[in-house]
Amino acid sequence: MNVWFVTNDDLVYTFGNNTYGKLGLGHNLIVNKPEIIPELCAKNVQKFINGDRFALCITFDQQIYSFGSNECKQLGRHTISNDNNKPAIITYLSDKCIIDIKCGSYHSLALSSAGTVYGWGHNNRGQSGCGQQQQQQQTLDCIDSPTHESQKIHILEEVKQLQKLQSKFVVKFYDTWIESKILYIQMELLSxxxxxxxxxxxxxxxxxxxxxxxxxxxxxxxxxxxxxxxxxxxxxxxxxxxxxxxxxxxxxxxxxxxxxxxxxxxxxxxxxxxxxxxxxxxxxxxxxxxxxxxxxxxxxxxxxxxxxxxxxxxxxxxxxxxxxxxxxxxxxxxxx
CATH class of the missing domain: 1.10.510.10 (Transferase(Phosphotransferase) domain 1)
Structure with a gap:
């Protein structure tokens, strides 16, 4: 069992078994008494949603934070090393005016004020709502400000080729976009x-x-x-x-x-x-x-x-x- 709660002075505490680091404390050790989550304090968190190995929360200003396991890309953001164990904003949703969030075991959903539903993560039965049912997950990759021109060219060439090669013989390409100088590539995840x-x-x-x-x-x-x-x-x-x-x-x-x-x-x-x-x-x-x-x-x-x-x-x-x-x-x- 895992527990999160917010105090009247906007401090966020958590405790529990902390499997896969889903408490958001930066580690996966058992926590027997409440500990503060610094990244979520003073953020006016409105709600926590508990997935199987991860968690989401939504703030008053409609920002979505995710933390825990990212094995099926259910966090909706690019993670490096163990930074998935600490809360971070899903930047793709920052300007989407999200009003509600839900989690399945390995997928996530978000509802905007305009009535648009966003889904990401495991999609073996079509549960993320992203097109046809796929037995594999979707991955949301991002490349942060490539420092070398050759790296930029390599990335753009891959996007160009993937857009042309839509076939059962090639890893499926879903989408690409640039946000805050970061290039995101969404494609089929085969581990x-x-x-x-x-x-x-x-x-x-x-x-x-x-x-x-x-x-x-x-x-x-x-x-x-x-x-x-x-x-x-x-x-x-x-x-x-x-x-x-x-x-x-x-x-x-x-x-x-x-x-x-x-x-x-x-x-x-x-x-x-x-x-x-x-x-x-x-x-x-x-x-x-x-x-x-x-x-x-x-x-x-x-x-x-x-x-x-x-x-x-x-x-x-x-x-x-x-x-x-x-x-x-x-x-x-x-x-x-």
Missing amino acids: NSLKDLIELKAKTFQRKTSEPMDCIEYYITSHIMLEMCECVEYLHTRQPPVIHRDLKPANILINDKPLDNRFLKLCDFGLATDHNRMGSESELHTKNVGTDKYMAQEVREYNGIDRVAYNEKSDVYSLGCILLDLFDVNSNNDMQ
């Missing part, structure tokens, strides 16, 4: 990647890395390979073709509760580029982009040349390197 699967696969099947796969593991691995190839084929059959340029296990995400029996989706299109052939098989593109282990030889830097000729086959090379990892094949150094 696991092929990198995680590769690291755990041999152990799951109780196999040493030097031992061959049994027929079941081989069948599952082959199906994963097929889905990977279909994802890359989707990019390369666009008009014009799209070269991902940073294919690696960490950029292939896993949907553990798919609606269409597909488990893999591509993400991180910050380095992706269109390939306009213009009657030629190859076009000049930026050199030396991507992750070294999975980078094709023609993409690497040579002789100080800024742009080199390559095409979507560079992704196929990256795909082959991933398959070596997936099938637990020891490649020699010059293949990498």
Whole structure:
């Protein structure tokens, strides 16, 4: 049980079991006697709403604070490290004149004075009201004032590519906006990647890395390979073709509760580029982009040349390197 209360002099106290840091004290230790929440004092808090692993509160001036677990993005804000355990304003709602809030177990809802309802968090049964039912969550990412021009370009390129690539083969893009010089990107949340699967696969099947796969593991691995190839084929059959340029296990995400029996989706299109052939098989593109282990030889830097000729086959090379990892094949150094 967790308890919050406000005194006549506008001090906010709390105590309780504090699982997932949902008391808003900056830690997840049990609190047996009331302690002050400094961030909420003198804020004229009107109401607290208790979710399963998180909490919201609304102030008299219609500001919404959230704290606790953010595993399903139910806090409605970007969190770093353990700052989710302390109350902070959901800035997206600051100017929306919110008059009421509600929580489910892993999702949240807010009602504005204009009658608009905002929803965020887990949406496996459509409970957040954000379009069709999704077995996965929605994530609300934000990038705070990128300091380098290259970082800004990377972010904007990813947004541009995601807007074009609305498909079951690619992580779903929902929305983007700029607020207080912060760029927010709302997209589908898939928590696991092929990198995680590769690291755990041999152990799951109780196999040493030097031992061959049994027929079941081989069948599952082959199906994963097929889905990977279909994802890359989707990019390369666009008009014009799209070269991902940073294919690696960490950029292939896993949907553990798919609606269409597909488990893999591509993400991180910050380095992706269109390939306009213009009657030629190859076009000049930026050199030396991507992750070294999975980078094709023609993409690497040579002789100080800024742009080199390559095409979507560079992704196929990256795909082959991933398959070596997936099938637990020891490649020699010059293949990498």
